Amino acid sequence: MSKNVIRIDYSYNEIVEFGKSKNKKLYLFPGILKFDKRIMDQNNYSFRKGHYQGITILVKKDIKDPFLKQFFGEGKLFGSFNQSEDYFFLKSDFIKNFFDSLLIPDISDSLLFLRLKAIELLLYLSSERATKDIISKQKISIEKIGILRDIQIYLDNNLDRKISLTFLSNNFHISESKLEYLFKDTYGITIHDYFLIQKIDYACQMLKNTNNKITDIANEVGYENASKFSAVFKNRKLLTPREYRYLNKIIN
Structure with a gap:
């Protein structure tokens, strides 16, 4: 994965193990969004076979897509997250409602719908509101x-x-x-x-x-x-x- 890529993960129903930090296992819990700036291979992620339902989104930090520039202008996304930590956990009603909406059949198959939802999520993650929804890692570990x-x-x-x-x-x-x-x-x-x-x-x-x-x-x-x-x-x-x-x- 490129250094210029952000990985966003959300689990609907399963605890996901996604690597180690200081020899301690790291976990993502259902209903929580993980915003990760690290270069990580998909093999770092593990969960019980046949039970996981979730979404992973990879986003380039530099805006080059003309469609996205209409909403974000020039420059980089996620200015609110330019901190020293490599990853963050966020939890809010907005996050839950957002990912629940992606489960709606038929509508979620529409490319336009998915593009608009992606913009909605990126706008949220680029806002001050998102930084207020960060929860402590200790709380979920x-x-x-x-x-x-x-x-x-x-x-x-x-x-x-x-x-x-x-x-x-x-x-x-x-x-x-x-x-x-x-x-x-x-x-x-x-x-x-x-x-x-x-x-x-x-x-x-x-x-x-x-x-x-x-x-x-x-x-x-x-x-x-x-x-x-x-x-x-x-x-x-x-x-x-x-x-x-x-x-x-x-x-x-």
């Missing part, structure tokens, strides 16, 4: 990483079970209130919602890729009652499991 990752993996590997906050608190030796706060603060959703999303996503894969009975799929994601499973599934997907399977067969 605490011991919670190991516990949260262990809990996340445990939930992903036990979709057929009913797991309570109390159970997780007792087994991972962390108070319920602290666990609830840390998980929501890191992933942006509650443990209950995360577990439910994983169950429904797994059920969707089974409905699309197998001919298993809906009752059996319900059991695999922790529901003894197929009717209860169907009600929860429809609440999330706006279709019953049977309708979801049928629709996917037509599409494919």
Whole structure:
């Protein structure tokens, strides 16, 4: 990567390890933007295979594109970040809403839409407002990483079970209130919602890729009652499991 390039990373759902500083591992948490001035190879980044959803943007600091010059004029971007530190973490409602908007289907496939969104992000990052949204690195490099990752993996590997906050608190030796706060603060959703999303996503894969009975799929994601499973599934997907399977067969 060129020395003249800024790397911007945002993770929607996964803790990303992206190198070391002073022999300490560095992590990017969901919902936080990383603004990095260092020359880094993509191999420095690691996360659990098959679980990561995020966006990486590479931006040249020198403005040469005529389209961008209309908004920024001559010179370099990111004047507010011309500090001695190599990378920064930012967190704000603007950042969350911005990256959530990129998930909208159809619209996000439009090149014009993406160019306008890129300008919106660059304007933000070149403003004084962005510097106020910088958060301390210590705040997101605490011991919670190991516990949260262990809990996340445990939930992903036990979709057929009913797991309570109390159970997780007792087994991972962390108070319920602290666990609830840390998980929501890191992933942006509650443990209950995360577990439910994983169950429904797994059920969707089974409905699309197998001919298993809906009752059996319900059991695999922790529901003894197929009717209860169907009600929860429809609440999330706006279709019953049977309708979801049928629709996917037509599409494919």
